[in-house]
Amino acid sequence: MFDVAKVKSDFPILSREINGKKLSYLDNAATSQKPQVVIDAINNFYKNHNANVHRGVHTLSEEATAMYEEAREKVARFINARHPEEIIFTKGTTEAVNLVAYSWGRKNIKKGDTIAVTEIEHHSNIIPWQILAKEKNANLKVLSIDEEGFVTGSLQGLKPKIVAVSHASNVLGTIQEIKDISREAHLEGALVFVDGAQAVPHMKVDVLSLDCDFYAFSGHKMLSPMGIGVLYVKKEILENMEPYQVGGGMIKEVFFDRATYADIPGRFEAGTPNVSGAVGLGAGIDYLNRIGMENISEHEVGLLNYSLAKLNLVPGLKTYGPTDVKRRTGLIAFTLEGIHPHDLASVLDTEGVAIRSGHHCTMPLHNKLKIPATARASFYLYNTKEDVDALLYGIEKAERILKR
């Protein structure tokens, strides 16, 4: 394991006070905090190496290009992709889903085809497919989930063209058995798109062993800057995909009546890319590697065990998600009888505890659970039992103020 106090001291923001109280940051599923090394990496890029990437022959441009491409290699190694060119930098997971739905989807989805999503998906892994289905007169099939959030709907006989599923849920924490889903999907002749935004920050992800065709995630949830994300696509699929956005940087030759496009991955990165973001992501990955993803998972399981045991003792409090903590990431969505999650979050804020409240961009899932909103505490490597204790104290305080 690792020294959590030492880790905590690497994150300047965590020493901040909020409303006169020590900050307990439990909103990591929304975005994570950044360690000094990531802040320094961005700073260093702009201070010493800033230039536009690719094609420039001057020193700074070559340095910036090397840093950008080194970040791509780090990402590829981190998720065990076979080739760095299978990694496309995007703004984030949302842009990655949109890219696939637009580029792969428009070419490959025809009238009457089936696109499969699941009940647990984040809005960003529903709407791009919904629009694609409407545009192409295709069917959007919604696979059902069980109480704990695991996909139970079968693909057998559905013959979908693509299956879009999240690796880990942003509300229930449920970690799907992607390997099984991939096997089943491939037997049906479908490709598999995985939204890994809530998985990559918290566990070791190996795209080869998952055998998915597309995998997307965001930098900002894994200690890295906002505005940088990743789309992994198997090389043989990516090579046959049309551009998503077009413009500079993604072409080979341009005439007024035609253009030829750059090879992968440049074909999918039109315009000046977010180089400092990529460099920051590289630094974030280095940091995570030093701690070890297995250690981070284990740390979160410890916090889950500790907090679930305590939360489940609070009268009127209901937690959601898998009972087996090994099959969920370090977050807990819950409701408290008679207290609206927004009020709870406001009271917790007065105690320096940051949690999220609402439907967390999963209205269909909340409809299924028959609740309008939940409160969600989400952990990361720098959280401690003291943070959980502050949460519990805040819950008691909310009950004192708000119980009717």
Next chain:
Amino acid sequence: MDIYREELMDHFKNPRNYKKLPTPTKSVHESNPLCGDMIDLEVLVENGVIKDIGFSGAGCAISIASASILTEKVKGMRVKDAKKITKMEVAQSVNPDLTISRVKCATLSLSALHKALV
């Protein structure tokens, strides 16, 4: 910051005008998609005056308390005056310390009222 003052909590725990009207002249439903709060508001308007008003619904303490405060304030008021009430006034009357994200909760009942008085 103390947005849950005692007076406000009294409006939340014992909301005024939390009722259905027997003969409303207008009923509206308003919701806040961000948090799932919803309110049903009914008014009885006679000769340009809000004779009676009632609300029901589910929501956070801020939205319930603000509906209670607002309905109390506009009962007996002329429609043309009630139409002039601004979001800022409501937020101020609920609690001047409300943060931006909570102002939305406090003004849900006002949106419903404006709809009802169209």
